[in-house]
Amino acid sequence: MNHRRRRRFTLRGRRHRTGPVVEPSVLAPRDLLGESLAGMLQRPARSALTALGTVLGVGTFVAILGLTATTSSQIDSRFSVLTATEVNIEDIGIEQNEFVPLAFPKDADARMAKLAGVEHAGVYWTVDTRNTDATIRSSPIGDESTGERANIVAASPGVIEAAVPHVVQGRVYDAYAERTAQPVVMIGSGMAARLGITTLQTRPALFIGGRPFTVVAIIDDVKRKADLLLSVVVPRSTAEKIWGEPATGGAKMLVATRLGAAQQVAKLAPTALRPDHPEYFKAVPPPDPKTLRGNVTSDLQQLFLLLAAICLVIGAVGIANTTLVAVLERTGEIGLRRALGARGGHITIQFLAESGSLGALGGLIGTSLGTLTVVGVAVARDWTPVVHPTTVAAAPAIGLLTGLVAGLYPAWRASRIQPAEALRR
Amino acid sequence: MRANGGRRSSRGDDETVALRIPDGSPTPPRAGGPPTPPRVDGSPTPPPVIEFRQVGLTYPGPPPVPAFRPCDLTIEQGEFVTVIGPSGSGKSTFLNIAGLLDAPTEGTYLLDGIDTGTLKDGDRTALRGRRIGFVFQSFHLLPHRSARENVQLAMVYNGAPRAERGRRAQEALEQVGLGHRLDSLPTRLSGGERQRVAIARALVSRPSLLLCDEPTGNLDSRNADSVLGLLEQLHATGMTVLVITHDPAVASRGVRTVAIRDGVLREQVAV
Numbered sequence: 001m002n003h004r005r006r007r008r009f010t011l012r013g014r015r016h017r018t019g020p021v022v023e024p025s026v027l028a029p030r031d032l033l034g035e036s037l038a039g040m041l042q043r044p045a046r047s048a049l050t051a052l053g054t055v056l057g058v059g060t061f062v063a064i065l066g067l068t069a070t071t072s073s074q075i076d077s078r079f080s081v082l083t084a085t086e087v088n089i090e091d092i093g094i095e096q097n098e099f100v101p102l103a104f105p106k107d108a109d110a111r112m113a114k115l116a117g118v119e120h121a122g123v124y125w126t127v128d129t130r131n132t133d134a135t136i137r138s139s140p141i142g143d144e145s146t147g148e149r150a151n152i153v154a155a156s157p158g159v160i161e162a163a164v165p166h167v168v169q170g171r172v173y174d175a176y177a178e179r180t181a182q183p184v185v186m187i188g189s190g191m192a193a194r195l196g197i198t199t200l201q202t203r204p205a206l207f208i209g210g211r212p213f214t215v216v217a218i219i220d221d222v223k224r225k226a227d228l229l230l231s232v233v234v235p236r237s238t239a240e241k242i243w244g245e246p247a248t249g250g251a252k253m254l255v256a257t258r259l260g261a262a263q264q265v266a267k268l269a270p271t272a273l274r275p276d277h278p279e280y281f282k283a284v285p286p287p288d289p290k291t292l293r294g295n296v297t298s299d300l301q302q303l304f305l306l307l308a309a310i311c312l313v314i315g316a317v318g319i320a321n322t323t324l325v326a327v328l329e330r331t332g333e334i335g336l337r338r339a340l341g342a343r344g345g346h347i348t349i350q351f352l353a354e355s356g357s358l359g360a361l362g363g364l365i366g367t368s369l370g371t372l373t374v375v376g377v378a379v380a381r382d383w384t385p386v387v388h389p390t391t392v393a394a395a396p397a398i399g400l401l402t403g404l405v406a407g408l409y410p411a412w413r414a415s416r417i418q419p420a421e422a423l424r425r
Numbered sequence: 426m427r428a429n430g431g432r433r434s435s436r437g438d439d440e441t442v443a444l445r446i447p448d449g450s451p452t453p454p455r456a457g458g459p460p461t462p463p464r465v466d467g468s469p470t471p472p473p474v475i476e477f478r479q480v481g482l483t484y485p486g487p488p489p490v491p492a493f494r495p496c497d498l499t500i501e502q503g504e505f506v507t508v509i510g511p512s513g514s515g516k517s518t519f520l521n522i523a524g525l526l527d528a529p530t531e532g533t534y535l536l537d538g539i540d541t542g543t544l545k546d547g548d549r550t551a552l553r554g555r556r557i558g559f560v561f562q563s564f565h566l567l568p569h570r571s572a573r574e575n576v577q578l579a580m581v582y583n584g585a586p587r588a589e590r591g592r593r594a595q596e597a598l599e600q601v602g603l604g605h606r607l608d609s610l611p612t613r614l615s616g617g618e619r620q621r622v623a624i625a626r627a628l629v630s631r632p633s634l635l636l637c638d639e640p641t642g643n644l645d646s647r648n649a650d651s652v653l654g655l656l657e658q659l660h661a662t663g664m665t666v667l668v669i670t671h672d673p674a675v676a677s678r679g680v681r682t683v684a685i686r687d688g689v690l691r692e693q694v695a696v
Contacts, residue, residue, distance in 0.1 A: 022544065025551040026584040035581065042569035336565040339526065340630075341554015341582035343547050420526040423561060423638075424517065 025341045027349065036353035039326075040361075047358060050322040053315025054362025054399045055369065060308035062370025062395045066387040068301045070378050073386045083286045085119075086162075086224060087255040087266045089273070093280035094249035102245040103280035104253060108273055109158040112253070115272050117261025122158025123236055124225075125251040126151050127243045133209035136232060138195040140207050148194055151231040152208065154239030154246075160186065162256035164223035170200040172217045173235055181237040185213040188229040189220040208232065211242065225254060253281075262286050312402050315362065319406035323355045327414040334414055335422025344415035351414045355407025356400050363399015367392060472538030474634050474665045475500040475523060480532035482518055492518040495531050496690040498683065500667060502633070505660040507679030508669045508690075515688035516669050517638075523667065524636050525553040537633050555583050558627025562639035564619045566611040566626075572598060573607045576626045583630050597625040601655055617648030624655060628664075635659065637668045641675055653678050 040047050093103030104123045105111065112121035127134070135147030160172045165186075173184045185206060187195075197204050197215060205212045213234065222228050253273075257265045266285035270278035327334070334347055342350075371387055378385035481495030493515050500506050510516045521527035522534065525541060528549070534541045537556055541549060558579075566575050576594035585593065598607055601621040611619050620640060627635055637656065641649035653675065660666050660680070668679060676682050682693040 022539065022548045022552045023555065023584065024547060025554055025582045027582060028584075028587075030587070031581045038570065042567075332563070332565055333567060336559075336561075336567075337578075337582070338550065339524070339553065339557075339559045340579050341551055343550050346582065418526075420517075420521045423526070423559075423565065 025343055025346065027342070027346045032350060032353055033357075035350055036357055039330075039350070039354045040357055043326075046322060047361075050318050051315075051358050051362035051365070053311065053318040054359050054402055055315075055366040057308055057310075057312030057315045057402070058363045058366030058395045058399045059370040059373070060304065060311050060366075061398065062367050062387070062391055063373040064301060064304040064308060065391045066370060066374030066385070067377060069386040069388055069391075070374060070383055074383055082223060085257045085259055085262055086286055087257060087262050087269065088284040089253035089255065089266075089269050090282045090284065091249055091251040091253075091280065092282050093277070096279060100277075100280065101247050101249055102251050103274060103277065104251055105273065108253065109156050111272050112158070112255060112269065115265055115268055117258045117265050119256045119258060120158045120162035121253060121255040122156040122160065122162055123251055123253050124153055124155035124159045125239075125246045126153055126231075127234075127239055128247060129209075129243070132243065135209060136191075136195070137207045138197065138204070140210060140212065148191065150191060151227070152239070152243075153228065153231040153233045154236045154243075155228075155233050156236040159225070159254050160228075160233070162254045163225045163228055164256075165217075165219040165228070166221035168218045168220050170215070170217040172219075177216075178235045178237050181241050182235065183211070183213045183238060184216045184235065186217040186219060186228075186233040187215060188231070189218055190230070191232065192218045206232075224256070312398070315359075316402045316406040319355050319358055319403055320409060323351060323358075323407050323410035324413065326354075327351060327410045327417075331417055331422045334417050335419045338417075338419030339423060347417075348411040348415040351411035352404060352407045355410070356403040359403015359406065360396055360400040362403070363396035366399060367395040370395070471502050472535065473499045473501045474504075474537060475667070476535040476538075478533040478535070480522060480529045480534050482522060482527065482529045483531070485530075492688055493522065493529070494688045494690070498690060500634075500665065502665055503660070503663050505657070505666045505678075505680040506668070507676040507682045508667065508685055509671065509673060509676035509682060509693070510669075510685035511671055514686050515690075516671070516685055518688070519685055519690070520636070520638050520669050523634075524557055524559060525549050551583070555630060556633045558624075558630065558632035558635045560620070560623050560627050560635065560637040560640045562642035564611070564623045564643070566619055566622055568611055571608045571610055572603060572614070572622045572625075575611065575622055576629050579626045579629050585630065593629055594625070597629040598622070600628065601625045615648065616644045617651055620644060620648070620652050621655065624652070624659075628659070633665060635664055635666045637666065639670055640668060641670070641672070649675070 091103045093100035102125075108123050109121055112118050129152060134149070134152060136150060137147045157173060157175050157178050165172060168189055172186055173182065176182075177184050185208075187197075187206070192198075192215070195206060197206070197218070200215060200218065204215050206215055207213070219229065253269075255265060255269065263285050266283040269283045270281035274280055337347060337350075338344075371392065374387055375385045377383075475498065477496060477498040479495045479497060480493070481491070482493040484490040484492055508516065508519060518527070522529050525536070528542070536552060539552065541552065544552065567578065570578070573591065573594045576597055577590045580590045580593065595604070595607060598604060598621075601624050603618060603621050603625065606614065606618060609618075611622065614622065620643075624635075624640075635656070640656070641652055644652060656666050656668065657678065666679075668675065670676055684691050684693045
C-alpha cells in the first residue's frame with residue numbers, strides 16, 4: 001500500500017513527504033463480517049422481524065418452484081407409463097393408392113411383436129355401419145327403436161392387451177378367436193347394464209343387426225383408448241368377414257412399447273409392417289413429456305412466482321426501512337467509527353453487509369421452509385418431492401441480493417453523516 | 426460556535442495574553458509552551474504533536490461566520506494542555522480542527538509534522554484513526570459489546586493484526602485500572618469506569634495525542650477526579666494529553682492552559 005501511495009504522489013507531481021507517510025485505513029473482510037454480524041445480532045428480535053419479509057418471499061419462491069417441479073415429475077411419471085410407451089400407427093395407404101383401403105397385413109400383430117421393444121400391438125378400426133343395420137339388441141327380434149346404438153370396433157387381440165382393460169367378468173378374446181373369426185364380443189359394463197346382461201355364466205348373446213355374437217368379456221376400465229369402454233369390440237377377422245375391410249381407410253394400430261422404446265419403434269414400424277410399402281403408414285410417437293409439463297404448469301406457476309416477487313419487494317422495503325432507522329439510531333456509533341479511522345466507504349460497506357446478511361439469512365430460512373413445505377406436501381400426497389438444485393442454490397442468493405439492494409440507500413445515508421456532527425450527540 | 430473576535434479587548438481577560446493577535450504581525454514559531462528539553466539519548470527533537478500556523482475556520486456565508494480566528498498554537502510531545510472556554514466559545518470548532526474532523530479554511534495544521542492540509546479525505550481519516558485517541562463526554566461506547574470488545578474496535582480500522590488485538594486491549598484496560606472488568610458490558614459499569622474504557626480505547630492504538638472533549642462532563646466529582654488523575658498518570662508516562670473543558674477546576678489540572686473565547690485562542694499564564 002505504501003508503495004502505491006508514494007507513487008501516486010509522485011505521478012501527480014505532489015511534493016514528497018519528508019515526515020512519516022500516512023498508512024491508509026483498512027477494513028479486513030473478516031472484521032467487516034464480524035462487525036456486521038454484531039450489528040445484526042445486537043437487536044435480534046428486530047432483525048428477525050425484518051428478515052421475515054425475505055423469509056416469506058424466498059420461501060414462497062422455493063415452495064412454488066419445488067411444488068411445480070414435484071407435480072411436473074408426477075405428470076412425467078404418469079406420461080411415462082401411458083403416453084410415453086404408446087405409439088399410434090395410422091393407415092394412410094388409401095391416400096396414396098385408392099385400391100388399398102387396408103394396408104395392415106393379416107399378420108400385422110405378429111410382425112410388430114418381433115420388433116424389439118414392442119410389448120403389444122394390434123390393428124383396429126371402427127366398422128362403417130352406415131349402409132347396414134347395426135342395431136344392438138339382447139334378443140334376436142325387435143324393432144329399431146328398442147335397440148342400442150354404439151360404435152362397433154374391429155380390434156385384433158393385440159389392441160385389447162395394449163389397452164390394458166380391467167375385466168369384470170369373463171375373459172378377453174384371444175388369438176384363437178381372431179384366427180378362426182369367432183362371433184364373440186367384448187363390451188363395457190355400461191353397455192352390459194343397458195342390455196340387461198348381468199352374468200356371463202349363461203353364455204349370453206347379443207345381436208348386431210340380427211347376427212348373434214357371444215359376449216365373452218365385460219370390462220369397466222381401460223388404461224389406453226378409453227373409447228373401447230363405450231364400444232362393442234369384435235375380433236378383426238370376424239369384422240372383416242361380416243362387414244368387409246374398412247372401405248374408406250381409417251384403420252389404426254395401437255402399439256404398447258417398453259419404456260424408452262417408443263421413438264425407435266415408431267421409426268421402424270412402417271418397414272416392419274410393409275417392407276414393400278412403408279409409406280402406407282404414418283407412425284405417431286408419444287409427445288415429449290417436457291412440453292406437456294410446460295403447458296400444464298406454466299400459468300399457475302407464473303401467478304405464484306409473481307406473488308413471491310411481491311413478497312420479496314415487501315421484504316426489501318422492510319429491510320430498507322429498518323436499516324434506515326438503525327442508521328439514524330446509530331449516528332453516534334457512526335461518528336465514533338469515523339473518529340477511529342473508518343472512511344465513509346467503510347461505513348457504507350458495513351451497513352450494506354448488515355442488510356445483505358439480513359437478506360441472506362432470511363433467504364436461507366426461507367429456502368429451508370420452502371423445501372420443508374414441498375416435502376410436507378409431497379409426503380401428504382404420496383409424491384416424490386422434487387426441488388431443483390439450482391432453485392436451492394439461487395434462493396439464498398436472491399435473499400442476499402434483496403438485502404443488498406434494500407441497504408443501498410441507508411448505507412449511502414450513513415456514509416454521508418459528518419463525524420463532527422455525529423459525535424456531538 | 427458563533428464567535429465574534431472584535432470584542433476581545435473589551436473583556437476583562439487581564440490574566441490572558443493573546444497567543445497571536447490576528448492582525449498579521451509576525452509571530453515567533455512555537456509561541457507559548459515550555460521548550461522541549463533536548464533528548465537524553467541525543468536523537469533529533471521530534472516535531473511538535475500539534476502545530477497551528479495561522480489556523481482559522483470561517484463557515485462560508487452568506488454571511489461568512491468566523492468560528493475560529495486564525496491563531497498559532499504549538500503543543501509539544503508529552504505536554505498536558507487544557508483548553509478552557511464557555512459554551513459557544515469555539516471549543517467544538519477547535520476540537521474538530523485539532524481532531525481532523527473538520528478542515529480549517531485558513532492556515533496550516535501540522536500533526537506530528539505532517540501537513541494535514543495537503544492530505545486527501547481518506548488520508549486525514551487514516552491519520553485521525555492512527556494518531557489521535559478521542560475521549561468524549563458521552564463515552565460513545567457500543568452498548569452491546571464488552572469492555573474488551575469496545576477497546577478492540579479501535580484497532581479494526583488501523584490494520585492491527587487480529588491476533589494481537591485481544592492482548593493489547595487487555596493491556597490498555599489494565600493500564601486504566603480495569604483489568605478486572607474486561608468482559609463487562611458498558612451498561613454494567615459506572616460512569617467513571619465507562620470513561621476509563623473509553624480512555625483505554627483511545628490509548629490502545631498508541632496515538633500521539635489523547636484528545637479529550639469534556640471528559641468529566643457526565644461524571645460526578647469523585648469519578649471526575651479519578652479520571653483526571655488517570656489522565657495525569659498517562660501524562661506522567663509521556664502521553665500528550667489535550668483536554669477541552671468549560672470547567673476551570675478541570676482546566677487547572679493541566680500543566681498548561683489555553684483559553685478560548687469568542688473564537689479566539691489565548692495562552693493563559695499560570696498565576
